[in-house]
Amino acid sequence: MGSESLNSGFLFSELREGREGVQFERMLRALSFVLHQWCQFSGTRTPLYGEPASQSLSVIQFDKLALFVFRLWNEMYHRHGVREHTANESPAIDSRVLTFPSPFTELPGKHGRGPARFDGKSPPIYIIDSLYALQSDGIFYFQITPPADARNNPKDHRTIVTAGDVNTDTNQFLSGFNSREIEVLREMGNGLKHLGPSEVRALGTHENCQKTREDIVKEFVDMRPHRIAVAERLGESQPFFNASREMVEYADEAWRKSKDNRRDYANAHRIMLTEIGDPDVRSAFSGCQETTEHIWDHPTIRAYVEPAENAWSFTKCLHAISIYQREDEKAVASRQARAMWKEGIEHRRKQQLNVPASEIDEVFMPGTRQIAPQVQERLINMVESITL
Amino acid sequence: MISTTANPIWGTPLDLIVQEQPVRKLGHRGSAPIERQLHTFLQNQIREWFPDLIVVIERKGTAILRALKEGAESFEWPWSKVVSSDIIEQVSNEFFENKRVLIFDDTMNTGYHLNELLTNFSKRGLGDKVKIRVAVFAVHESSFSGFPFQGEIVPHAWFYRSLTTTSYQAINAQIVRMLQQAGSLMLDTEHVEVRLRLHGSFSKFVEALQRNSDAIVFRSAGGRTNITVLYNDDEAHSLPADRLPSNTLCSKIVKKCRIVQRSTDEFAIIPICFPSVTEKMEEWSLSRSDQAMLGSNAKADYKTRFYDVGLIAALEVLRWALKDLAIWGVDNYTLSLPQRLDDRASNDGYDLEHLRAMYPALDIGCLTDRIAEVERIAASEGNALRAYRFESRKTPVYTDQELRRDALCLLSAMRLIADQRTVEKGVRYGWENSNSFHWEGLTLGEIYGLGEDLNWTDDRITTLFDILIDEATLSTDIAPFYCPDGVTRIVRTFSPAGEIVSELVRRYTTQWGLPHGL
Numbered sequence: 008m009g010s011e012s013l014n015s016g017f018l019f020s021e022l023r024e025g026r027e028g029v030q031f032e033r034m035l036r037a038l039s040f041v042l043h044q045w046c047q048f049s050g051t052r053t054p055l056y057g058e059p060a061s062q063s064l065s066v067i068q069f070d071k072l073a074l075f076v077f078r079l080w081n082e083m084y085h086r087h088g089v090r091e092h093t094a095n096e097s098p099a100i101d102s103r104v105l106t107f108p109s110p111f112t113e114l115p116g117k118h119g120r121g122p123a124r125f126d127g128k129s130p131p132i133y134i135i136d137s138l139y140a141l142q143s144d145g146i147f148y149f150q151i152t153p154p155a156d157a158r159n160n161p162k163d164h165r166t167i168v169t170a171g172d173v174n175t176d177t178n179q180f181l182s183g184f185n186s187r188e189i190e191v192l193r194e195m196g197n198g199l200k201h202l203g204p205s206e207v208r209a210l211g212t213h214e215n216c217q218k219t220r221e222d223i224v225k226e227f228v229d230m231r232p233h234r235i236a237v238a239e240r241l242g243e244s245q246p247f248f249n250a251s252r253e254m255v256e257y258a259d260e261a262w263r264k265s266k267d268n269r270r271d272y273a274n275a276h277r278i279m280l281t282e283i284g285d286p287d288v289r290s291a292f293s294g295c296q297e298t299t300e301h302i303w304d305h306p307t308i309r310a311y312v313e314p315a316e317n318a319w320s321f322t323k324c325l326h327a328i329s330i331y332q333r334e335d336e337k338a339v340a341s342r343q344a345r346a347m348w349k350e351g352i353e354h355r356r357k358q359q360l361n362v363p364a365s366e367i368d369e370v371f372m373p374g375t376r377q378i379a380p381q382v383q384e385r386l387i388n389m390v391e392s393i394t395l
Numbered sequence: 396m397i398s399t400t401a402n403p404i405w406g407t408p409l410d411l412i413v414q415e416q417p418v419r420k421l422g423h424r425g426s427a428p429i430e431r432q433l434h435t436f437l438q439n440q441i442r443e444w445f446p447d448l449i450v451v452i453e454r455k456g457t458a459i460l461r462a463l464k465e466g467a468e469s470f471e472w473p474w475s476k477v478v479s480s481d482i483i484e485q486v487s488n489e490f491f492e493n494k495r496v497l498i499f500d501d502t503m504n505t506g507y508h509l510n511e512l513l514t515n516f517s518k519r520g521l522g523d524k525v526k527i528r529v530a531v532f533a534v535h536e537s538s539f540s541g542f543p544f545q546g547e548i549v550p551h552a553w554f555y556r557s558l559t560t561t562s563y564q565a566i567n568a569q570i571v572r573m574l575q576q577a578g579s580l581m582l583d584t585e586h587v588e589v590r591l592r593l594h595g596s597f598s599k600f601v602e603a604l605q606r607n608s609d610a611i612v613f614r615s616a617g618g619r620t621n622i623t624v625l626y627n628d629d630e631a632h633s634l635p636a637d638r639l640p641s642n643t644l645c646s647k648i649v650k651k652c653r654i655v656q657r658s659t660d661e662f663a664i665i666p667i668c669f670p671s672v673t674e675k676m677e678e679w680s681l682s683r684s685d686q687a688m689l690g691s692n693a694k695a696d697y698k699t700r701f702y703d704v705g706l707i708a709a710l711e712v713l714r715w716a717l718k719d720l721a722i723w724g725v726d727n728y729t730l731s732l733p734q735r736l737d738d739r740a741s742n743d744g745y746d747l748e749h750l751r752a753m754y755p756a757l758d759i760g761c762l763t764d765r766i767a768e769v770e771r772i773a774a775s776e777g778n779a780l781r782a783y784r785f786e787s788r789k790t791p792v793y794t795d796q797e798l799r800r801d802a803l804c805l806l807s808a809m810r811l812i813a814d815q816r817t818v819e820k821g822v823r824y825g826w827e828n829s830n831s832f833h834w835e836g837l838t839l840g841e842i843y844g845l846g847e848d849l850n851w852t853d854d855r856i857t858t859l860f861d862i863l864i865d866e867a868t869l870s871t872d873i874a875p876f877y878c879p880d881g882v883t884r885i886v887r888t889f890s891p892a893g894e895i896v897s898e899l900v901r902r903y904t905t906q907w908g909l910p911h912g913l
Contacts, residue, residue: 018868018899019568021803023406027905030404083912106404108908112811115819125814127897130826183403229823 008377030110032078033183035138037192039148040181041076043170044070045207052272053203061204066135066151066166068204070121071211073134075183076195077122078214079288082295083191084108087287102185111206117229118260119212119222135161135168140393147171191288198282202275207272210279212264213334216305223264223311227395230257230318238326238390241383248333254318258393264321265311266303273299311395316358318393323351324363331367332376337380363389406906422538429569433532434463434470436554437499441472443807446497452480452508452597454663454870454892455501455570457584457752464749474748478755479584480512485699486755488519495526501570502563503531503550504894506538513544536621564895571867575615585702586609587709587766588733589664590657590745595727595892603723604654604716605787607698611852613798615655615865622654623861624716625902632715634670634708640679640700642882644671647840649887650708651857652716668708671884672700674875688765690756701873704751710765714773721777721787732767733906735760768833790854801851802859803903804910808845809837810891810900811909836872838890848912860889868896 046062046395054061064072111122114131125131139151139161150172151263154165180355181189213219233253240247276299283289328347331341348367355362363386364370371377378386428433437460440446449472451457457479463470478486509529516522522545529544533555541548544551555566593600601622604610610624626632628646636645644703653665674697681689689703720728736743736759747759793801816835837845846856870892875883891897 018803018806018866018896019564020408021907022899022902023408023906026404027902029406030905033404081908084908088908107906110905112814112904115815115822117822123818125818126901127814127817127894130821131818223471297727 019031029183030107033107034080034109034111035141035148036180037080037184037188038073038076039170040177040201041196041199042069042072042149042168045072045200045202046170048088050201052201053206053271063167063169064204064207065164066168067162067164068208068211070133070135071208072199073111073114073122073202073211074120075199075207075211077111078211078295079115079195079292081108082106082291083288086291086294087187089211103187104197105188105191106185109128115225116377118226118256119264133162135166138168139331148360190285194283194288197280197284201278201282203271205271205347206278209268210275210296212268213272213302214295216302216308219264219302220305220307220311221333223261223308223315224395226261226264227314227393228317230254230261230393233244234390234393238387241378241387241390244377244383246328246332248286251322251329252323254393255326258315258318258322261311261315265308265315269303270301272302314393314395316354316359320351320354320358320360321389323347324355325390327351327367328370328378328386332371361389400887403853405764410451429566430466431468431572432554433459433501433570433573434466434468436530436532436552437463438470440497440499440528440552444497445495445526446528447494448478448491448496450478450480450483450496450498450512451752452498452500452512454497455574455867456480456499457749458574458577459501459570460499461554461584461749462574465577469607474751477752479752480508481585482755483512483703483754485514485696488521488524490755491521492515492524499526500529500531502533502535502567503538504535504563506542509540509549513549517545519872528552532570533563535560535563564746565713567895575619579902584749585669586665587706587713587747587750587762589663589766589770591662591720591730592729592731593662593727594729595723599723599727600720601726602787604652604721605790606722606785607788608715608719608791608855609788609852611790611793611798611854611858613793613858613862614795615862620656621861621865623853623854623858624652624654625857626650626652626712626715627853634668634711636872637680637683638685638707639670639704640672641677641899642673643677643704643886644878644884645708647843649839649857650712652712653861664713666709666712666716668712669701669705669873669887670708671808671876671878671886672697672704674883674885676700684761684765688758688761690754690758697885698873699756706754706757706762710769713766714769715845717770717773718777718780721774722780722783725774725777730770732770733763735763791852793855798858798862801855802862802866803852803900803907804849805842805845805856805859806863806891806900807904808849808910808913809842810897811891811904811913812837812841812845813890814901836870836874836890838876838886838888842889845913848913849910868892868900871880 014043045064060133084105084107087103088108109122110124111134112125113120114123114125114133116123116133121133123131123133124137135151138149139153142149142151148171150302151161152167153159153161153163157163157165181192184192202210212222230253233250236250237247237254240250276296279292279296280289283292324347327344330344330347345367352362352365364382370378370382434807449460457477460470460472460477464472478490498509498512503509509531513527513529516525516527527545528551529549530552531550532553534541534550534553534557536557536559539557541550543549555562558566597620601610601612604622604624608624608626610622612620612622615621628650632650634645636643639645647670648671649667651667653667655663655665657663676697679700685707689706705859717730731744733747736746736748747762750757750759750762813835841858845851846853851859860869864871868891870890872888872890873885874888876886876888879884891900
């Protein structure tokens with residue numbers, strides 16, 4: 008037993024006035040610095056879906072970049088930070104340690120976690136909303152550009168993010184950080200700049216097997232109400248466009264997380280371990296990012312691949328039907344529906360999964376947009392089979 | 396090297412601010428001790444309004460009343476006329492009808508608990524059959540206008556009003572400190588207790604308690620020495636299933652004994668046990684003696700069942716503790732058992748009358764006799780084993796500083812998980828109904844699971860609970876929980892206590908980070 012008593016109000020005595028603001032400001036500056044390094048990089052990196060190299064990230068990729076930067080920073084803070092130290096004890100702190108953790112919390116979003124703030128009273132404020140508000144107030148650590156038809160919605164998936172213009176003189180820009188913190192940020196930036204956008208996204212999305220497992224399960228759980236809605240609408244011969252669109256999104260995420268992200272994550276993990284020179288940062292990286300094998304070779308994750316592929320390819324077919332079925336369907340939509348149907352069917356054939364019909368036209372009764380009764384029954388059965 | 400004073404990242408310590416004396420809105424400073432202020436406030440309410448009954452809002456209500464009754468200035472009000480808000484739903488309408496009910500809350504921020512209680516009265520059709528007065532000691536400025544109830548604005552009376560958050564926190568801290576100095580009263584308002592005067596050495600006392608269990612020593616606020624003894628789910632510490640309702644779960648539950656120092660060599664032994672009863676009413680063959688002790692409505696509803704089963708189980712835990720002490724040797728201590736109210740000579744001894752607030756149907760005399768019987772059995776069992784040598788468990792020793800840091804980490808972790816769950820519900824179901832899914836507590840099993848991630852043992856976690864409960868930063872409640880065997884049971888849940896504490900915990904997490912491993 009120690010001699011010191013647990014004095015009342017011990018929660019108060021650990022808290023500081025005027026600290027969070029400094030932490031937020033510095034963490035955002037740190038993120039801007041890392042993004043700036045990524046944007047300025049002129050070397051080769053894996054392009055996204057065969058597109059030419061880009062100097063900006065989509066909002067989803069940026070969100071994952073932030074998630075990863077804060078995660079690695081926190082890991083370093085836990086290993087080489089001042090957490091054990093209280094300001095009352097000592098007047099000095101070694102400048103070789105990290106002095107603060109990321110003030111953002113990882114909170115659930117529609118398709119996985121994101122850095123955010125939550126006060127328990129109002130909905131959480133995700134990082135992109137905070138940054139867009141700052142930009143609107145003339146603080147340009149980042150340049151956030153929502154699409155022209157959604158000017159006030161930085162969360163729109165088409166929004167792009169680049170580093171702000173303020174980042175010219177590194178020493179000045181990182182003023183207030185100690186030398187160790189600057190070294191850590193440089194290491195992070197040096198590693199990250201070699202990653203393609205999809206690799207950044209994979210690294211932020213995944214960190215270990217347990218969370219990956221939970222994320223995949225969550226996609227299926229969140230898909231459930233839409234699955235039920237589609238089955239009901241099908242049973243009533245009603246259109247189901249909105250519900251099937253939601254199903255496609257959840258199924259796509261489940262498939263990415265259970266299988267498709269593996270390659271990007273493996274590349275990202277390998278590149279980071281190659282590029283990070285500082286042994287402490289490298290060790291912290293390994294401590295907070297499990298290896299590809301640890302995550303995707305785990306029997307549970309392996310067991311999720313088949314249901315996720317089934318969901319992915321089937322929801323493609325299903326949504327293609329719902330597009331095709333719409334009364335206001337135009338030629339463009341029809342082409343989109345046929346392409347989506349083809350993608351789904353080809354995948355199912357390749358995976359030797361049963362198909363609702365060979366061609367999309369066979370789904371409907373001749374000359375109508377009504378689904379043929381035998382296909383309708385098959386579709387309902389298939390919708391109900393979309394589970395883990 | 397960086398100076399902490401020069402580096403703005405450290406900020407200014409917050410405790411300097413909250414130690415300020417709050418200012419009464421009426422213009423004069425509350426310079427009298429908080430105990431005196433509470434005493435005056437409540438006594439005035441009683442003198443002016445002549446209530447028949449006081450309903451105290453938990454978590455601190457009963458504890459305050461007990462502190463006042465046992466304090467230097469006697470507070471005359473019988474426990475038979477006190478009802479805890481925790482069990483309001485279990486008390487029949489007839490009990491309240493045609494009575495003048497004084498509802499007492501120590502503090503009011505959003506008024507959520509008060510509103511909930513008053514709504515309960517209304518829903519039960521008691522609105523016009525009961526005369527209600529609401530008295531709140533300290534009201535936050537966010538509740539300045541109060542809220543309407545039956546054509547009147549509540550609260551009807553207050554001692555402090557329009558308090559800023561800082562002053563409100565300061566009042567809260569003073570009340571908590573008063574309770575801590577009164578002897579961890581936050582804890583023993585719903586539990587039985589036996590007192591012990593120690594003659595032998597303290598370390599041998601701890602060793603005796605560690606004979607077959609883990610015991611951790613810490614010093615709580617006010618410098619009181621505490622021991623938390625955790626009883627594992629082993630054969631020696633199994634509960635009597637035949638005396639509990641069918642399908643009651645007795646593993647991964649709260650099953651411990653707290654030993655709290657009352658004075659230099661006097662300790663209170665407080666057994667605590669809460670088996671998880673089924674939500675659905677299962678068969679319960681109550682023995683005649685249990686039935687007599689628990690009173691007529693023991694089987695009434697799951698909440699009553701939960702607490703009644705907890706009382707029976709706590710007596711079993713008491714037996715384990717007293718048995719371990721008896722093996723050590725009765726000449727090392729003197730036990731002082733609770734007395735029936737009728738048997739108490741003026742100021743000698745103590746009774747368990749305060750339990751009436753939580754257990755209105757309980758026969759306190761019967762319970763007092765049962766405790767005496769438990770002591771006899773434990774002494775007999777212990778004496779029979781005295782000849783054997785036992786090796787005490789080697790429970791790890793933690794410093795108060797370590798425990799204090801871990802307690803904050805645990806609170807942070809719990810707040811994070813509860814927040815993540817709230818956000819998940821908001822994302823899934825929309826934020827329109829978000830009020831309905833706030834304040835969800837974590838079960839003990841979930842918190843032990845968290846402990847595994849943080850490399851903490853169960854005995855360490857249960858000690859952290861005690862520290863946080865004594866600090867009034869952790870709330871306990873009960874809630875239905877879907878168990879892995881497919882049965883929904885009523886379980887003990889834990890969550891950071893209230894909006895103000897949660898806000899401080901979130902700030903703590905922001906400033907110092909989450910515990911590593913989450």
